[in-house]
Structure formats: C-alpha cells, structure tokens
Amino acid sequence: MIRESDMLLSEAQESTVVPAGDYLLKKIKRGQTVRITDLEGNQAADTLFYNANNTAERYSAMDTIREQGNVYLSAGTLLRSNFGNPLLEITADTCGRHDTLGGACATESNTVRYDLNKRCMHACRDSWMLAIGEHESVGISKRDITHNINFFMNVPVTAEGGLTFEDGISAPGKYVEMVAHMDVYMLVSNCPQLNNPCNGYNPTPVEITLW
C-alpha cells in the first residue's frame, strides 16, 4: 500500500548514506522514526532488527507474515519478533511492497544460485558477519542471524507455488518508513550482489534518516 510520509526532512535528527556493499548498525530508540531511501533505484537493503535490551529477541519473518496473514510487507505491517512482539511498524511506504522470503545473499548460497566459482564475491551475510565481529559488545552472534527483510525487493509468490524475482517496483527516491515500538538495533547490509539482474548488476547507495 502506498502511503506518503508527513515527516519533514528539515526536522530530521540525522541522516547517513550507506554505500553499496557497506553495512550500518544503528540503535533506534522507542518512538523514533527511521526512513530508508532507495537513492538510485532497484537497490535492496537487507535488514535485521534486534531488541536492543535483549538481542535474543529479533525480527522474525515467519512471525511477521503469519500474524498478518500476508507474505509482503508494506505500510501498516507490524514487524514482529521471534517472541511475537511488535518491534517496529511500517508507517509510510512509497514503494508498495517489500520482500521477507528471499533472505540475504551469502558467499555459500551464491555458489548454488549462480556458479561454484562465485564463492569469494562479497555478499550480505559477510557484511553482517563483519558488523557483528566489529561490534561484539552488542551481543549478536551468527546464531542470531536469521531471516531478514529485503526492503525494495519484489519477490512475488505465484498461485502454483512458485517464487519469482521481479524488478520494476522501486525507483530513485522511493522510501519506506518505520516507527520503533521498542529500543532496537537495526543492522542493514546494503546489498553488494553483482549477479542479479533485478538491480541491473549495479548496487547503489541507500540513505538512512532518523527523526
């Protein structure tokens, strides 16, 4: 569902551009609003969320889609934790649909999806591993790296049970905005995938803005 934001950029507290292939680990306090903007279009922001006060509690794709009875995320979606609690709520969305079934690219899954020789290409799960390795005090380990949101990705499910990867929904400047229901860590891998036609083989930056 398309819903424009009424937040003013002039009132934002901070804004960070995350280059393609980089990560951002950011604490968002309860009540704060965060916006992710697809600056150049057709980029994927592979995102995980954790309860900042107990990182054993984190975003769960299964709990989120089961409780809303729908596989796509958009304005109105409550992003739920593995304990069933609301972590954040999508309050504005000019893209219309975001994926949470497709997971993140990894060096290992790249060998299966694309070619056995793609093993050493940079991938989202590597960005997350670097992030949690560089921020041990946050208390996240590989055990906590589970199924993420792919903001701006379009992965339709067909009536026959197929899963397809399509482009064409996102565009330069489209954004998604969320309000935090508890203090959360947001861990974004701005996808470095060079094997996928849906980003035109050209990863681009995203911007994270906080109010």
Place this chain on the structure above:
Amino acid sequence: MTHSTAQPLYTFELPAASHWSLKIKRGLELTLTDITGGANLGMMFYNPENLLERYNAPDTLKCQHTFKLTRGNCLYSDMGRIFCSITADNFGWHETVCGNSRKQHIEKTWGSLSYQDAQNDWRQNGFDAFLVELTKYGLNERDMGANLNLFSKVVADESGNLSLDASAAKPGASLTLRFEMDTLVVMHSCPHPLNQAASYPRTPVLCELFEAAPVADDDFCKNFRPENGRGFENNRLYHLGIGA
C-alpha cells in the same frame, strides 16, 4: 520409492502433539506418513558437527524458485549444502514460511486445558515442543530459524494473502527425505499455526528409516534444477573433507 531395501531399519509412530529429535546419517531415508489425515510435522535440521550450520528456508526457496516444497526439492543449509532431498512425495505441497503455533495460538483457538486434566491428551504447541528438543543440544530460541511444516499446504493469493488449504489433507499422504549429509533432525507433531479446525487436531505421524539407494548421475533431485547439481557438488567437497 528409492529405498534399497523393502523393510525399514526402524519404525516409530510419533504420537500427536509430540516432539522428537535424532541424528540421521548420510545415506538413510526417512519416510513420513500422515496416518489419519490432517497432520502437520514441524521440522528443523542442524549439522551435528557444527550446530551453527542449520536449515535455511530463504536459501532453499530462492535457489529453487519455489514457495512450496515437493519431490525434487532439496533442503539447504545456510552453508550452501543439502541436508536432504525429497525423493518421493504424494502430497505435493509442503510449506516452510509460517513457523510454529505458540501457547497463545492454541488457547485462542481451542481454549486452555491444564495438564492435570488433559494428561497425554494435552495441547502442546510447536514453539515449546521445539524449544524442549533444542535445549538437549545446548540450543535455544536464538537458534530457531524457519521450520518446515510438512503436510500443510499454505497458498498465497495475488495480493500475498496466506491461507491453509485444509482440503489437501488426506490419510496416507507420505514423503521421503534422503539424507545427503549427517543431520540432526528436530521435529514436532503439533498443529499448524493457521489451523482453525473445530477441535485441537490430534494427528500422529509414522516415521520409517530405510537404507537409501546410492545417488546415481541421473538422480531426479540432483538434476531437478542446475542449482541442485551445484548443491550436491558442495556436499561432495564437504565429504572429501574440503568444505568448511
């Protein structure tokens, strides 16, 4: 069937609303049968040599371009390897995105019933069932990814709305998992979280272990998609001692 022998090595009837775990060696096949119809079997896989390697639903779905799981599909770990292949399936559509029922789902749909009143007819939920089994291996809810829900057909409409197709359930529905590496299998027979049956479903599952026939070059699962061929190659390296 691809079993090399007609007689199972071991047979166990997993009672309704129960949980179980076991290590299954590479080269064995596990045939699961919905005895009464309407069963749901929650299942997760871990590598017993490295418990941080576990079943990954997104990798499994996206590398085979599928939302449903059936014959030909392989079930992938987060390390690009195949825990097991679905070598036989007369049900046709198993799901892996809806997770588990919790205590709150059970109470909301079928009311609460104390253990003292229910005893072995208690209304166990999938989340707690998994947690009990995981704790036996030093794992907990942090280690829980998306599970399989075997014998549950969940469909999505054009807008992405999900529903459980209860009409798909039939007695005798059966599928076979052929294990391509040693695997810790954790399972429960608790109701699917979208099940809205009038009363708490009590559906046992028959588990039979067989010796599998060797994987031939023309194997259906290995050749089901080019991706699966590469997954089998990753397993080959692992069994050579080259994989991580």
